[in-house]
Amino acid sequence: MKWKSFHHPDWSLPVVRRRVQEEWIDLLQDLAELLRTAGRSHLWKHTYPNLRSYHNSMSRLRKAGLIVKQTKAAELPYLELTDAGKKLLPIYHEPEKMWETTWNGIWYMLIFDVPEVQRHYRDKLRAFLKRMRMGCLQKSVWITPRDIRPEYDDLERAANVNAVSYLLESRTVLHRAAREMVDTSWNWKWIDQLQARYLSVYNYNLELLEQIDHDADALMLLLKEDSEAYIQCMHPDPLLPNELLPANYLGKDVYALHKTLRKKVAHHLQKYII
Structure with missing residues (x-):
């Protein structure tokens, strides 16, 4: 059974292009313990042509101080994102930092x-x-x-x-109220359409994820498609401070669903770790 697609036939969405290393830094946020360094998961093959390329890339990230290899007693080593690595992620991966900013007026x-x-x-x-x-x-x-x-x-x-x-x-621009400034300056109609579409598609996929078993390839496909859709619908979002957000703002619901879906996928991928 195929996952429901975020693509809409009447929309022209921006193409998501990310460097492979950026994609892995993103994945490390929520799936760190699955990203084993000895080829002990299926994950590396979905972004690298071979295991050597994966190891070389991880080595470069470690040398750059972006990831560290943590080890717990009697467990395999795993990768963990450093504070420096987190700073390289686009802000829509941690939007709460923007929402919780206090506006000085x-x-x-x-x-x-x-x-x-x-x-x-x-x-x-x-x-x-x-x-x-x-x-x-x-x-x-x-x-x-x-x-x-x-x-x-x-x-x-x-x-x-x-x-x-x-x-x-x-403190004022053209004597306009803050709400009018917000409504006028950003394309909220388009942002709302994108985010509503994301919520519809990935709530459906989340239900599908829980209903039947999926192999590792299907789970990784869902992870990849969700990441692309999340970026597409959050990229145009200004991520304004809470007090300036529109009344029916959907961005927080999108972020919560994105995090939930990733955790669920990580849970289902556990069975494929060898």
Whole structure:
């Protein structure tokens, strides 16, 4: 029996491209004890062409200080993500850190004016602002409730952004209430559609997971597809502080289901460890 797919025929979803090592750092969050170093699980073969490639990659991650090999008495060694490794994960893997941030009531507003002849620079700047989860209030006016002065300073040093932009701080923007700012600056209709789709698909798959037995390949396929779907529906989410979140926000439900599904898959994979 096939898992229900997150794909929707009427939607054009961004393609999820991650380096293999990033994928494993992600997996280590919830499946650390399953990722055995001596080829004692089926997991490595789903992301590496052979066992040597897997060992080489794990060795590089350990040398970089991103993972450590822990050993308990009378047990096989396993891998554990370090604090440095956790910092490399995109923030949507630990969104509660963003939600639980206390907002100081200040909006940070970036205004830029890039000539048409420098369109490539403008597109790169917009891409950077999206990665920073800023909202587009108007065409060249972007806002965020988070203090981005350090990032702006880095951008100024690297790309001379202060020649075409200003970073302002204000408790109000155009005399608009905070709720109006939030509703206007992010595409909540699209975010809600993505997250509602995720909840529908993976609640169904979670029930299917518990109803019948699945082999290791099927379980790993579910794990992979869930990871991609989770990223696709959380990537556009600004992960605002709790007090600014929309009333019917679904992101927390998505995160909870994602964590639950991973734990259930890990439990079912235990029987395939040799």
